[in-house]
Amino acid sequence: MSDNQPLPDTIKSLPWPEQYKALSESAQAPVLKAFYEAGCVSENTPVSEVAMVALDFETTGLDAEAHSIVSIGLVPFTLDAVLLNQAKHWIVRPRLPLHQTSVTFHGITHADISDAPDLSEILEEVFASLNGRIPVVHYRHIERPFLNVALQYRLDEGIRFPLIDTMAIEAYLHPDRQPSFFKRLVGGEPISIRLGDSRKRYGLPHYAAHNALVDAIATAELLQAQIQHHFSPQTPIGDLWL
Amino acid sequence: MQAELIDIRNHLIQHAPFDEMPEELVNELTANIEISYVRAGTQITETGQTSTRMYYVRSGAVEIFRRSGELYNRIGEGEIFGQFGLLMRGQVRFPARALEDSLLYRITAETFHYLFENDENFADFVEIEDRSRLRSAVSRREKSNALMTSRVNRLISRETVSAPTTVRLQEAARIMTDQGVSALLLMDEECGGTCDRERLVGIITDRDLRTRAVTEALPSETPVSDIMTTGLITIRASSYVFEAMLTMLHNNVHHLPVIDGDEVRGVIALADIVRYESQSSLYLVSNIFHQQDVKALKKISKDVRDSFVRMVNEDANSHMIGSAMAGIGRSFTQRLLELGEEKLGPPPVPYCFMALGSMARDEQLVVTDQDNAMILDNSFVPEEHDEYFLALAKFVSDGLAQCGYTYCTGDIMATNPKWRQPLKVWRDYFTDWIENPKAVALLNSNIFFDLDGIYGRTEYAEELKALVAQKASSSQLFLTLMARNALNRTPPLGFFRTFVLEEDGKHQKTFNLKRRGTAPLSDLIRIHALASGSQAQNSFERLKSIGKTKLIMEDDLSNLRDALEFISIVRIRHQALALEAGEEPDNNVRPEDLSPFERSHLKDAFQVVSNAQKFLRFRYNSQATRHV
Numbered sequence: 001m002s003d004n005q006p007l008p009d010t011i012k013s014l015p016w017p018e019q020y021k022a023l024s025e026s027a028q029a030p031v032l033k034a035f036y037e038a039g040c041v042s043e044n045t046p047v048s049e050v051a052m053v054a055l056d057f058e059t060t061g062l063d064a065e066a067h068s069i070v071s072i073g074l075v076p077f078t079l080d081a082v083l084l085n086q087a088k089h090w091i092v093r094p095r096l097p098l099h100q101t102s103v104t105f106h107g108i109t110h111a112d113i114s115d116a117p118d119l120s121e122i123l124e125e126v127f128a129s130l131n132g133r134i135p136v137v138h139y140r141h142i143e144r145p146f147l148n149v150a151l152q153y154r155l156d157e158g159i160r161f162p163l164i165d166t167m168a169i170e171a172y173l174h175p176d177r178q179p180s181f182f183k184r185l186v187g188g189e190p191i192s193i194r195l196g197d198s199r200k201r202y203g204l205p206h207y208a209a210h211n212a213l214v215d216a217i218a219t220a221e222l223l224q225a226q227i228q229h230h231f232s233p234q235t236p237i238g239d240l241w242l
Numbered sequence: 243m244q245a246e247l248i249d250i251r252n253h254l255i256q257h258a259p260f261d262e263m264p265e266e267l268v269n270e271l272t273a274n275i276e277i278s279y280v281r282a283g284t285q286i287t288e289t290g291q292t293s294t295r296m297y298y299v300r301s302g303a304v305e306i307f308r309r310s311g312e313l314y315n316r317i318g319e320g321e322i323f324g325q326f327g328l329l330m331r332g333q334v335r336f337p338a339r340a341l342e343d344s345l346l347y348r349i350t351a352e353t354f355h356y357l358f359e360n361d362e363n364f365a366d367f368v369e370i371e372d373r374s375r376l377r378s379a380v381s382r383r384e385k386s387n388a389l390m391t392s393r394v395n396r397l398i399s400r401e402t403v404s405a406p407t408t409v410r411l412q413e414a415a416r417i418m419t420d421q422g423v424s425a426l427l428l429m430d431e432e433c434g435g436t437c438d439r440e441r442l443v444g445i446i447t448d449r450d451l452r453t454r455a456v457t458e459a460l461p462s463e464t465p466v467s468d469i470m471t472t473g474l475i476t477i478r479a480s481s482y483v484f485e486a487m488l489t490m491l492h493n494n495v496h497h498l499p500v501i502d503g504d505e506v507r508g509v510i511a512l513a514d515i516v517r518y519e520s521q522s523s524l525y526l527v528s529n530i531f532h533q534q535d536v537k538a539l540k541k542i543s544k545d546v547r548d549s550f551v552r553m554v555n556e557d558a559n560s561h562m563i564g565s566a567m568a569g570i571g572r573s574f575t576q577r578l579l580e581l582g583e584e585k586l587g588p589p590p591v592p593y594c595f596m597a598l599g600s601m602a603r604d605e606q607l608v609v610t611d612q613d614n615a616m617i618l619d620n621s622f623v624p625e626e627h628d629e630y631f632l633a634l635a636k637f638v639s640d641g642l643a644q645c646g647y648t649y650c651t652g653d654i655m656a657t658n659p660k661w662r663q664p665l666k667v668w669r670d671y672f673t674d675w676i677e678n679p680k681a682v683a684l685l686n687s688n689i690f691f692d693l694d695g696i697y698g699r700t701e702y703a704e705e706l707k708a709l710v711a712q713k714a715s716s717s718q719l720f721l722t723l724m725a726r727n728a729l730n731r732t733p734p735l736g737f738f739r740t741f742v743l744e745e746d747g748k749h750q751k752t753f754n755l756k757r758r759g760t761a762p763l764s765d766l767i768r769i770h771a772l773a774s775g776s777q778a779q780n781s782f783e784r785l786k787s788i789g790k791t792k793l794i795m796e797d798d799l800s801n802l803r804d805a806l807e808f809i810s811i812v813r814i815r816h817q818a819l820a821l822e823a824g825e826e827p828d829n830n831v832r833p834e835d836l837s838p839f840e841r842s843h844l845k846d847a848f849q850v851v852s853n854a855q856k857f858l859r860f861r862y863n864s865q866a867t868r869h870v
Contacts, residue, residue, distance in 0.1 A: 082277035213246035224279035
């Protein structure tokens with residue numbers, strides 16, 4: 001998160017529902033005002049009752065300050081169902097030039113983005129899917145900081161929200177991912193908590209394609225599996241979000 | 243649909259009924275799917291619940307139960323469940339529970355009904371249950387081969403060319419040349435033109451003119467009736483082209499008069515059929531008869547496998563392929579007998595060369611050994627004649643081995659003196675097998691109950707067929723013991739509708755499609771056919787004649803026919819794939835090498851075999867002697 005517009009610590013330390021309330025009053029941009037006004041569930045809410053949205057960005061690099069968003073995929077879901085009829089995918093024009101290395105990774109080329117809109121043109125649509133839902137990502141250091149920086153840049157104000165990180169859940173479940181010297185001797189292998197490898201542990205299928213939407217769907221499925229294997233539908237959302 | 247959802251769509255379209263769904267509909271379906279992960283043991287639907295959706299298993303496995311709690315089915319990747327409750331717009335009919343951690347694609351009632359209204363194939367698929375689905379799988383496959391959908395009358399392109407039997411050779415040749423035909427039908431004139439219709443009595447072909455008239459230097463004034471072929475093999479106008487092909491293959495004729503009721507509609511020739519099947523197995527058959535020695539036969543035997551693969555790729559059904567391969571095998575045998583007689587001189591007494599087992603049933607494939615025997619005339623005197631017949635049998639058997647038909651490991655070949663006997667001895671053999679049956683002895687003589695005379699005095703073989711048909715149906719003990727033997731081999735289906743696997747020679751977990759599928763099926767069909775007094779040898783023909791006796795219900799007969807066709811065609815395809823990959827074909831299949839479509843229909847087919855075996859046990863009061 002950027003500190004261009006420092007928030008008083010009194011607001012930052014509020015529980016998320018109250019924080020949203022306070023932020024809805026201070027936010028200037030209509031999209032952000034509406035986002036906070038849609039509210040946030042209390043931390044005691046069982047995860048089975050929480051509306052969530054799996055979110056994935058493809059970016060030109062890993063540093064939110066230096067790189068840009070190239071595409072956005074999202075799919076609203078609950079513990080019960082991932083709703084493909086509400087799935088969305090956008091390609092956006094990055095502020096910074098595409099690097100060849102990132103092209104080979106996400107497959108989005110210069111031709112794809114030359115006619116693509118700037119993020120500011122699709123913000124309302126994106127937020128229509130985010131409002132009232134708790135975002136779920138795999139690796140929390142991409143989507144939240146990139147969205148924050150992008151909004152700072154375009155609206156002159158950042159964004160704050162809690163999210164669930166399926167990679168953090170895997171990290172928590174597998175604290176000793178690197179096998180000891182002795183374990184390696186007897187064939188122990190390091191445990192990967194990358195999206196595809198994590199999914200494999202739950203018997204989830206391999207997806208051939210890599211785009212923001214497929215990864216968002218894959219993340220939503222992974223969270224459903226994690227909750228059913230290691231938590232319960234009654235687990236309070238406050239135990240899961242970060 | 244978002245283009246990014248293509249991964250999900252691509253999974254759907256690999257599986258029925260989505261594989262044949264129009265693209266726009268699959269896209270709409272994909273865009274409306276709900277994905278749900280369930281852990282092993284989760285109850286997905288419960289009896290009495292309102293049905294709100296159908297499910298597609300993306301990964302994992304689900305068990306379906308009857309109301310009674312009894313396991314009904316196990317559903318795996320790419321299969322659907324929950325459709326019946328939706329169709330009745332009511333309650334869950336079969337409760338479902340996750341057997342493994344599963345990812346399910348849920349199809350809402352709204353989407354389901356939309357697909358149901360807009361895709362006939364989808365509607366058909368979800369409406370029918372396993373066994374009827376097997377039927378549509380078989381018929382859908384057969385619809386794609388022109389030989390199986392076109393009727394013989396479409397091949398007739400001209401008026402019938404005929405002449406009275408009284409015309410002379412020269413005149414007959416002139417008519418054929420003028421009309422540009424290769425065969426001339428010969429009509430009886432005995433009613434002196436007073437009756438409306440002439441009677442078809444014979445045929446001569448340009449080959450007859452060449453081989454019989456010209457080479458034997460017959461005077462041109464010879465009446466055609468002297469050289470014409472009588473006892474004609476004909477085909478009905480409403481028959482399918484493939485039936486005409488089978489008839490030609492089986493009888494080694496190149497022309498078939500087409501009959502419609504009493505009326506002769508025309509003649510179809512080999513060339514008419516070859517037009518349908520570009521590189522016909524019929525070509526191979528006629529080619530066999532042009533070879534002058536064993537070496538030349540061996541050379542063209544390499545084409546047999548190509549011919550097999552081609553038929554598989556042209557979507558021929560198992561009856562066509564089995565008959566074509568048997569026809570080819572029969573032709574090799576016949577040609578070898580001709581060559582043998584040329585070498586050894588004419589036989590001292592008449593004889594019949596007999597095919598046994600799959601060749602007699604017209605159900606031969608590419609991996610096959612030779613099973614044959616000789617019926618000698620009753621005037622046979624071993625001391626005087628057997629040296630000749632042993633030499634002939636050995637010539638044929640060695641020749642067949644050269645051409646890829648390996649020696650029979652059970653020594654059921656005419657080279658074995660036991661199976662080279664006069665007709666009266668054969669009558670005693672069969673009488674003894676049927677009237678004094680012993681289970682173990684019957685196990686070894688099973689193969690003799692599929693028999694077909696293929697050369698020489700084939701009427702001897704017909705006599706044996708008649709004897710079997712007459713005696714078998716009235717010997718209860720014989721049928722009971724035959725049934726007991728037939729129950730020794732069971733389909734590879736476990737309690738959970740899973741495949742029961744065995745380790746094959748290559749140490750892979752497989753099941754054997756012949757030993758566990760087609761063989762138990764043809765065994766049980768044989769027994770019902772014997773009980774019905776049928777003389778048919780081919781399993782499909784046997785099913786037809788069983789149907790006439792009402793021994794088995796029409797529905798069960800159709801199920802047996804579909805199961806036999808499906809298992810056979812999977813086995814055939816398995817062998818064709820091996821041949822194309824340059825491997826030696828066998829009958830051992832790994833479940834993972836089958837498509838989900840094949841896996842699911844195979845289970846249905848094996849279920850039919852299993853039910854039919856239960857009926858066989860009940861009907862003939864048999865318990866299996868051992869379980870393999």
